[in-house]
Amino acid sequence: MPWQTPTIDSRPVAVLGAGVLGRRIACSWVAGGYNVTIRDPSAEQRQAAIHYIDNNLAEFSKILDKTTTGPGKYAAFEDLDSAVKNAWFVLEAVPEKLDLKTSTFGILAMKAPKDCIFGSNSSSYKSSLMLDNMDEEAKKRALNVHYTMPPSNRVVELMTSTYTHDEIFPFLVEKHRDIGLLPAVARKESTGFIINRLWAAVKRETLNILAEGVSDPEEIDTLWIEMFGRDKAGPCAMMDAVGLDTVAFIEDHYIQERHLDGTNTVDFLRNNYINEGRLGAKAGNGGFYSPGSTTKSEEGKQDFHDDLATPTLYILDIGLGENITHDFQHAGRILVTSGDGQNARPLITGLEAPDGIDISISDDRIFWTNMGIPSQNNGSVQSARIDGSEIQTVIAKGSVHTPKQISIDHSNKKLYFSDREGLRVHRANFDGSEHEILIETGDFRNTSDKEDQTKWCVGITVDPKNGRFYWTQKGFSKSGKGRILRSNIVMPPGATASTRSDIETVFENLPEPIDLEIDTESKTIYWTDRGEYPLGNTLNRGYVGDQQNGKAYEVLSRHLHEAIGLRLDKVNKQIYFTDMGGTVYRTDADGKNKTAIYNSDSTFTGITLAHLN
Structure with a gap:
């Protein structure tokens, strides 16, 4: 039967798999004006993918030169039927497991429309290996369609399954050019297509150089960039961004098919990096480079892998900067931006002096x-939902006096928040139920208690792994009477919020401690301080294990302008923090390489982050 060109109209492109590459493929088609459905069994992945498109659609449209084209619609589904029922093109981007891909193609042949084209994004397996469960007619509509990493790399490679209708190739080439990508067609089946075979040779020889001790990653990348491209990363940084375990997995296929020696490639990687948990940018332990090295550090910098480890930031603007209005009580807003401070945009506006923020992607x-x-x-x-919609009140006015920092216990789905003039620490479920008072330092209805700022609870962080939560009592402004305290998550039997006996002072005589964050693995607590120089208006950290060394702490960064918000990026081993001067900063975990990634005329309070890339 001759191939019939599918009608498109409002029919969607369906992307199976909402992971790093799947969401980028989906965003490319949406930016090009096509409707897109995404299917993934994980609710967290689906939500992250939709939020990724929300945050990056404008940038994709700009890079792919589709700013004059209205974007398509997009939605994500848990069930396959809803995603593919009317699709003209289905692209699987599921994990690189041949049996899973074979099963997926078989199901698609039964559930998708009879004119639908089936593409596999696999770079490791030929699509001809995936067709065992497809009927003969469906096999003719199946092929490899491999995307590199849009939008910063626009290459898409098409390759026959040996059964594929010849007419499909010019049709898909035209459609990919239409959305701003650069399609190429492999003339015959080939493991690795075109670009990946070239890239595999570069990787292989790079690993040989490293295994033989001829050079190191920094030198190799420096030479590569000088020779081949000032706006791209070098081969070692690219492998770090992909993931060294993924690099080894792909190389295994070449070794098996071509009978190559893996001593200086996969064996070298596994023995020196992978087995030690050093998988690259995604794992938090680094790879060829230390954690955080693959995130953007300069405005406009791009690399081959689009900074996959860079987090998305959510920043609170209290509304007292240049944007102040006559209704300053409702001038607060939530801004969302990437971890390099680019493309900031308002997510939610009209808030009443927002101060603390946290996020649950799941x-x-x-x-x-x-x-x-x-x-x-x-x-x-x-x-609110992470797209800013469906705003709900969790704790109503009057049930908390002046809430400040908020921290999520993700393990138990609990909210912890401090209450400054309320002289309390609270806990509640995500929907506001089971609202409890955990700490009460005085009676806010008593004027003398309420005016005693040594009793004001401001910052909060929770350590469910070790069964504790921490909070700050800041003291009077610049007084040097601030404290960081901790208590057990489980209230002692018979105790109340005002009588519990398990409260311990961790640090005292601090200038004016504000927000907190804990690294449970290293038992280290970080905090911002708004007190006087030189110890105030700083970023600090101290060990909070059971064996504290004289309760000493160290100042990591100074010269802030009323420091408040704080969040650890545990993947990249970096710290993000804000001040009321309208700046978002980033440093390494030890305070080095301080960078002002975002400046504005706003007044920033809280900050949180999520890894959505």
Whole structure:
């Protein structure tokens, strides 16, 4: 039967798999004006993919030169039927397991429309190996369609399954050019296509150079960039970004098919990096480079892998900067931007003095506190979906006085938040139920208690692994009477929030400690401080294990302008923090390489992050 060109109209492109590459493929088609459905069994992956498109669609349109084309619609589904029922093109980007891909193609042959084209994004397996469960007619509509890493690399390679209708190739070439990508057609089946075979040779020889001790990663990459491209990364940084375990997995296929020696390639990688947990940018332990080295550090810098480890930042603007309006009580907003400070945009506006923020990708919710009017008992806690929609009140006005930092216990799905003039630490479920008072340092209805700033609870972080939570009591402004305290998550029997006996002072005589964050693995707590120089207006850290060394702490960064928000990027071993001067900073975990990644005329309070790339 001759091939019939599928009608498109409003029919979607379906992408199976919402991971790193799947969401980029989907965003490319949406930017090109095509409707897209995404299918993934993981709710967290689906939500992250939709949020990724929300945040990056404008940038894709710009890079792919599709700014004059209106974007398509997009949605994500858990079930396959909903995603593919009307698709004209289905692209599988599921994990690189041949039996899974074979099963997927077989199911698609039964469920997708009879004119639908089936593409596999696999770079390791030929599509001819995936067709065992397909009927003869469906086999003629199947092929490899391998995307590199849009939008920064626009190459798409098409390759026959040996059964594929010849007419499909010019049709798909035209459609990919239409969305701003650069398609190429392999003339015959070939493991690795065109680009990946060239890239495999580069990787292989790079690994040989390293295994033989001829050079090191930095030198190799420096020479590569000088010779072949100032705006691209070198081969070692590219392998780090892909993941060294993935590099080894792909190389295994070449070794098996071509009977290559793996001593200086996969064996070298596994013995010196992978077996030690050094998988590259994604793992938090580094690879050829230290953690954080593959994130963007300069405005406009791009590399081959589009900075896959860079987090998405969510920043609170209290609304007292240049954007202040006559209604300053409702001038607060949540901004969202990438970890390099590019493409910042408002996500939610009209907030009442927001101060603390945290995010649960798995539950598709952002949570934040609103201080309201500090002299009144009208603070609140709210949440929204991560796209900014469906705003809900979690803790109503009057149930919390002046809420400050908020911290999520992801293991138990609990919210912890401090209450400054309320003189309390609270805990509640994500929907606001089971609202508890954990700490009460005084009675906010008593004027002398309420005016005693040594009793004000400000920052909060939770350590469910070790069964503790920490909070700050800042003291009077610049007074040097601030403290960091901790207590057990489980209330002692018979105790109340005001009488519990398990409270321990961790650090004291601090200038004015504000927000907190804990690294549970190293038992290290980080905090911002708004006190006087030289110890105030700083970023700090100290060990909080059971064997503290004289309760000493170290100042990591100075000269901030009323420091508040704080968040650890545990993947890249970096710290993000904000100040009321309108700057977002990033440093390494030891405070080095301080960079102001985002400056504005706003007044920043809280910050949180998520890895969505």
